[in-house]
Amino acid sequence: MHKIAYLAVLAQVHGAIISGLCNDKNTSTPLVKGDQTYVCININDKYRAVFTPVVDDFVQLRVYNSYKDSRIENSSFASYLTLSSMTSRSVYKLYTDQTGKAFPSFTAVITVVDGLIQGISWDDGCYLCNSTSCASNIYSAPKVPLVNSAFGSGNTCFHNQTACSSTENSCDLGIFVGWTGTDYNGNYLSSAGMRVSQFQQYSVTSYVDDLKSKLSSLLPRF
Numbered sequence: 001m002h003k004i005a006y007l008a009v010l011a012q013v014h015g016a017i018i019s020g021l022c023n024d025k026n027t028s029t030p031l032v033k034g035d036q037t038y039v040c041i042n043i044n045d046k047y048r049a050v051f052t053p054v055v056d057d058f059v060q061l062r063v064y065n066s067y068k069d070s071r072i073e074n075s076s077f078a079s080y081l082t083l084s085s086m087t088s089r090s091v092y093k094l095y096t097d098q099t100g101k102a103f104p105s106f107t108a109v110i111t112v113v114d115g116l117i118q119g120i121s122w123d124d125g126c127y128l129c130n131s132t133s134c135a136s137n138i139y140s141a142p143k144v145p146l147v148n149s150a151f152g153s154g155n156t157c158f159h160n161q162t163a164c165s166s167t168e169n170s171c172d173l174g175i176f177v178g179w180t181g182t183d184y185n186g187n188y189l190s191s192a193g194m195r196v197s198q199f200q201q202y203s204v205t206s207y208v209d210d211l212k213s214k215l216s217s218l219l220p221r222f
């Protein structure tokens with residue numbers, strides 16, 4: 001079995017979100033390697049979890065108990081997510097559908113040029129599962145699949161409802177995030193390269209957001 005050793009588990013505390021950007025200010029700030037920044041997981045364009053990782057650290061953003069939260073995992077609707085930072089936002093991924101099937105693990109790459117985010121892409125593949133539990137998962141909008149696009153197949157591993165319910169927290173959402181490009185000072189960002197080793201034993205800082213207290217209203221778009 002592959003195991004991931006968590007270097008640190010940090011509970012992040014955040015205040016209310018007052019702007020549309022994934023940021024505490026209503027402005028986009030150039031990224032500097034080693035500085036703290038903002039990355040948001042947005043669910044159904046309605047809720048967001050805010051994380052404050054360090055630029056160019058390869059991290060995992062985890063939404064604790066997300067599979068148990070009826071605002072997210074609900075038999076009457078599917079949940080789609082995006083990842084955003086500053087003024088950029090990824091395309092959508094399905095997290096759970098009405099049957100309780102879940103795609104719990106994703107990898108995102110934030111591309112930066114001179115400190116400005118150019119885009120946030122999904123980098124997926126079914127390395128940890130076989131074809132029976134692998135499906136295309138990439139959407140331009142909730143319920144609108146992106147097919148034959150430059151975004152690729154979006155292949156992602158899933159678990160069914162039985163598997164998700166039988167092991168506590170096994171289908172909680174976790175998103176690996178890495179950066180690539182150059183920061184505001186022209187320094188290279190290279191942590192996205194770590195994703196190729198993500199399924200081997202290594203250490204990664206994990207940021208955990210506890211939904212009960214911190215899943216806040218998403219205003220208005222990012």
Ligand SMILES: *[C@@H]1O[C@H](CO)[C@@H](O)[C@H](O)[C@H]1NC(C)=O
Nearest residue numbers: 017018019020021025026027
């Ligand atoms: C944020 O900035 C935009 C334009 O830059 C402005 O339209 C909006 O009202 C601002 N929002 C807040 C909460 O200050």
Ligand SMILES: *[C@@H]1O[C@H](CO)[C@@H](O)[C@H](O)[C@H]1NC(C)=O
Nearest residue numbers: 069070071073074075076077
């Ligand atoms: C689904 O969400 C609705 C609110 O949107 C809520 O009233 C309902 O109880 C939820 N259903 C389940 C099964 O959790």
Ligand SMILES: *[C@@H]1O[C@H](CO)[C@@H](O)[C@H](O)[C@H]1NC(C)=O
Nearest residue numbers: 128129130131132133134163
């Ligand atoms: C896929 O995985 C399932 C369950 O883990 C297993 O029963 C099945 O034999 C596997 N199929 C292939 C083609 O490896």
Ligand SMILES: *[C@@H]1O[C@H](CO)[C@@H](O)[C@H](O)[C@H]1NC(C)=O
Nearest residue numbers: 133158159160161162163164
């Ligand atoms: C759910 O997934 C488990 C483990 O992958 C598998 O053994 C089981 O057959 C699946 N159940 C259904 C209803 O597909």
